[in-house]
Structure formats: C-alpha cells, structure tokens
Amino acid sequence: MDVKIFDGLRDNVSNAELLESIVAETPTVVGITCLTAFYKETIELSQMLKETGLRVIIGGVHPTFLPQETLAESGCDYVVLGEGEIALLKLLQNNFQSDSIAGVYSIKDFEDSKPVIKKGKKIENLDDIPFPDWEQLNPNLYPKAPHGAIVKNFPVAPVITTRGCPYECTFCASPSFYDRKIRFRSPENVIQEIKYLVDQFGIREIHFEDDNLTIRRGHIDKICELIITTGIEISWACPNGIRADKVDADLISKMKESGCYYFAYGVESADQQILSNIKKQVKIETIEKSIDLASKAGISCQGFFIFGLPGETEETLNKSIHFAKRSKLARAQFLILDVLPGSELWDTLKGKFVPNWDKKSYKEPEWLPGELTDKLLMNAQSKAFREFYFKSPLRFLKLALSIKPSQIRFLIHRLLDYRIFNKTD
Numbered sequence: 555m556d557v558k559i560f561d562g563l564r565d566n567v568s569n570a571e572l573l574e575s576i577v578a579e580t581p582t583v584v585g586i587t588c589l590t591a592f593y594k595e596t597i598e599l600s601q602m603l604k605e606t607g608l609r610v611i612i613g614g615v616h617p618t619f620l621p622q623e624t625l626a627e628s629g630c631d632y633v634v635l636g637e638g639e640i641a642l643l644k645l646l647q648n649n650f651q652s653d654s655i656a657g658v659y660s661i662k663d664f665e666d667s668k669p670v671i672k673k674g675k676k677i678e679n680l681d682d683i684p685f686p687d688w689e690q691l692n693p694n695l696y697p698k699a700p701h702g703a704i705v706k707n708f709p710v711a712p713v714i715t716t717r718g719c720p721y722e723c724t725f726c727a728s729p730s731f732y733d734r735k736i737r738f739r740s741p742e743n744v745i746q747e748i749k750y751l752v753d754q755f756g757i758r759e760i761h762f763e764d765d766n767l768t769i770r771r772g773h774i775d776k777i778c779e780l781i782i783t784t785g786i787e788i789s790w791a792c793p794n795g796i797r798a799d800k801v802d803a804d805l806i807s808k809m810k811e812s813g814c815y816y817f818a819y820g821v822e823s824a825d826q827q828i829l830s831n832i833k834k835q836v837k838i839e840t841i842e843k844s845i846d847l848a849s850k851a852g853i854s855c856q857g858f859f860i861f862g863l864p865g866e867t868e869e870t871l872n873k874s875i876h877f878a879k880r881s882k883l884a885r886a887q888f889l890i891l892d893v894l895p896g897s898e899l900w901d902t903l904k905g906k907f908v909p910n911w912d913k914k915s916y917k918e919p920e921w922l923p924g925e926l927t928d929k930l931l932m933n934a935q936s937k938a939f940r941e942f943y944f945k946s947p948l949r950f951l952k953l954a955l956s957i958k959p960s961q962i963r964f965l966i967h968r969l970l971d972y973r974i975f976n977k978t979d
Contacts, residue, residue, distance in 0.1 A: 585613065798821075862919050
C-alpha cells in the first residue's frame with residue numbers, strides 16, 4: 555500500500571492548508587498521531603477531514619488513555635491504543651473491520667458499556683521494524699531548530715534505540731504506555747540506520763531520543779564502540795535526557811570519544827522531598843555529581859526542571875533556581891508541570907483540576923500545589939531562565955558562541971515564548 559506522510563509542524567501550515575494537501579492525495583484513510591499538547595489541533599483536523607467524507611484513525615499517547623473522549627470529540631472512525639504497527643496493519647488488512655483487533659476501538663464499542671481497554675500488540679524484536687521512511691522524512695527539509703535550536707552540526711536526524719522505561723515517575727505517561735518495560739534494538743541495527751542516514755542524506759549529527767539510552771551499560775557501550783570502529787564521522791547528543799544515576803566517568807569518556815558532545819539530565823527539582831513525591835528514585839547529590847562528571851569531561855550538560863510538582867512551594871522553587879545557577883550545567887530548561895493523561899498524577903489528581911487543552915504546554919499551569927498561584931509559578935519560570943542565563947556572563951557567552959546565525963530567529967521565539975523579558979501580571 556502507498557503511504558504519504560505530512561508533517562504540519564515541519565511545514566508550519568494551518569489545519570486548513572494541511573486539509574487541502576491531504577484531500578488532493580485522495581486517500582483511503584488518514585491517520586493522525588496525537589500528543590496531549592496538540593490535542594485541540596488534532597480534534598479540529600479530524601473534524602475537518604470527516605466533513606470531506608474521509609475515514610480517520612487517531613493514535614498516539616493521548617487517545618491511548620482517553621479513547622472514548624477522543625472518539626467522541628474528534629468524530630474519528632477509530633482510535634489505536636498503544637504501539638500501533640500491528641493493530642493498524644490488521645485494521646487495514648481487514649478492510650476496517652475492527653472486531654477482535656487488540657488496541658482498536660470505534661465509538662460503537664462504548665455505546666452500551668465501557669469495554670475492557672487493551673493496547674495494541676507489541677513487536678517484541680525491535681530489529682523487525684523497518685527504518686522510518688527517511689525519503690519522505692528527509693532531515694534536510696526540517697527547520698534548523700531541534701530541541702531549542704542549539705546544535706553542533708547540520709543536518710541532524712533523530713534516532714531511537716529503545717522503547718519503554720522501567721521507572722515510575724508520577725508525572726510521566728511512559729510507565730503506563732510501555733508497562734514499565736524496555737526493549738532494545740541491537741547496536742548493529744542502530745549503526746546500520748546511522749550509516750544509511752550519513753550515506754544517503756549527508757547527516758552530520760544524531761540525536762538519540764530514547765527515554766533511557768544509558769540504562770543498559772552494554773547497549774550504549776556497544777553503540778559507542780561501533781561508531782568508533784566503523785569510522786562514522788558524526789557528532790551526537792541525547793537532548794531527550796538520560797538518568798544521572800546511569801552514567802559514570804568511564805562511560806561519559808567513551809561517549810565523548812565516539813562523538814557525544816551534549817546530553818541532558820532530568821533533574822526535575824532540587825528538593826529531595828519532591829523527588830521522593832514523584833518517585834524519581836535518585837538523590838540530588840547523585841545528580842550534582844553526574845553534572846560535575848559531564849562538565850569535567852567537556853560534555854555540555856543541560857538540566858530539565860519541572861515547576862509545580864506535588865509539594866512545590868515558593869521556597870522549593872527558589873531552591874531549584876539556586877541549584878541550577880550554582881551547578882556546572884551549561885544549559886537549563888524550566889518547565890511548568892503538564893498533568894498528562896496516562897501519568898500517575900493524572901489519576902491521583904482526578905477531580906482536583908480541570909484539564910485545559912487550550913493552554914500553552916509546559917508554559918501555563920492547570921493544577922497548583924499548596925498555596926502557589928498561577929502568577930507566582932509563571933514568574934518563577936521566567937525568573938529561572940533570566941537568572942540562569944543572564945546572571946552568569948561565562949555561561950551566557952558560551953551559549954552565544956554555540957548559536958549559528960540561521961538559528962537566531964528560533965531562539966528569539968523561544969525567549970518570547972517563555973516570557974523571559976517580562977513578568978506575569
């Protein structure tokens with residue numbers, strides 16, 4: 555079967571423009587991947603597609619945990635829950651007869667009584683999954699703004715070497731989506747994809763987007779070894795983050811030798827009680843030590859912080875800001891908590907807040923812990939960015955020197971997006 559891929563975010567087009575392009579292809583069915591941050595846009599696009607008489611399937615993390623709501627609000631024909639390769643293929647092969655296909659539901663399944671929800675069957679051997687259709691997803695055609703617009707070399711391509719996460723962080727939907735299990739591609743299969751990207755598209759940098767690239771020492775060690783021994787000339791990074799307790803000096807040195815120049819740690823908070831509240835399973839001392847190890851090795855290290863977690867106070871907000879400023883982090887990202895469907899927090903906070911699908915993801919709160927207010931939390935986010943980057947001349951200089959002229963407009967957009975130059979009234 556022929557498949558046409560549209561990436562509206564890449565092309566920066568409206569739903570109306572996307573609809574026009576889709577309809578022009580006269581498709582048999584349209585599939586949409588839906589993250590919570592883009593739920594409203596997904597609903598609108600699905601409704602527009604249905605008005606033209608097209609069949610619509612929505613998959614992804616959001617419908618996996620809110621299937622009935624997604625079906626009802628979008629008017630789509632089916633939702634596919636969990637990993638969709640097997641379920642979607644069976645649905646197409648069965649001429650859209652969804653009976654007995656695990657992970658596929660229509661609105662009819664919810665009319666009489668709520669069904670027992672099952673996710674789609676997983677492909678256990680990830681090497682059996684073909685590479686993405688890189689011809690259609692040509693990395694050279696994407697804007698020069700991956701993960702905040704600061705990279706070492708272009709063009710850049712994303713690669714995932716694992717699926718899943720064995721941890722249970724309460725703010726994350728991954729534990730429920732992947733059932734706290736992790737599967738690995740073979741390092742040889744990963745290297746084969748990287749070589750293909752380098753040879754066919756001139757890729758000069760790889761971004762590993764795994765939840766836990768370094769969780770199995772032998773896995774990352776072998777990937778590094780193969781990059782070195784095969785002579786692939788690339789730089790690479792882990793912008794999605796790795797766990798601070800899953801690296802040491804020797805591993806960081808091996809990563810750097812193979813081309814790694816940047817990775818991020820999920821710090822979340824500098825308050826140990828908050829880390830315990832969210833089941834992070836790491837000590838703040840371990841995080842600080844790992845930041846120092848990265849800095850000593852010459853790796854540019856970023857910290858992810860989440861403001862507004864359970865137990866957050868004005869004091870703990872300032873504690874996290876102070877930790878970030880005095881640390882050896884080269885970069886930091888300060889995010890306001892999104893309460894995500896599928897996360898443990900979504901379940902424990904049920905009835906205590908009203909989901910706001912219109913809000914700016916990670917920039918506006920929808921639930922507030924304790925005595926915090928919207929104003930205080932949003933001002934703390936702006937303050938954190940300002941003080942981290944602009945009150946350290948050396949850190950600011952290093953950041954400025956790493957920015958390429960073609961990326962400046964993307965960086966300015968992000969500065970405005972996080973209200974860095976103004977306070978919330």
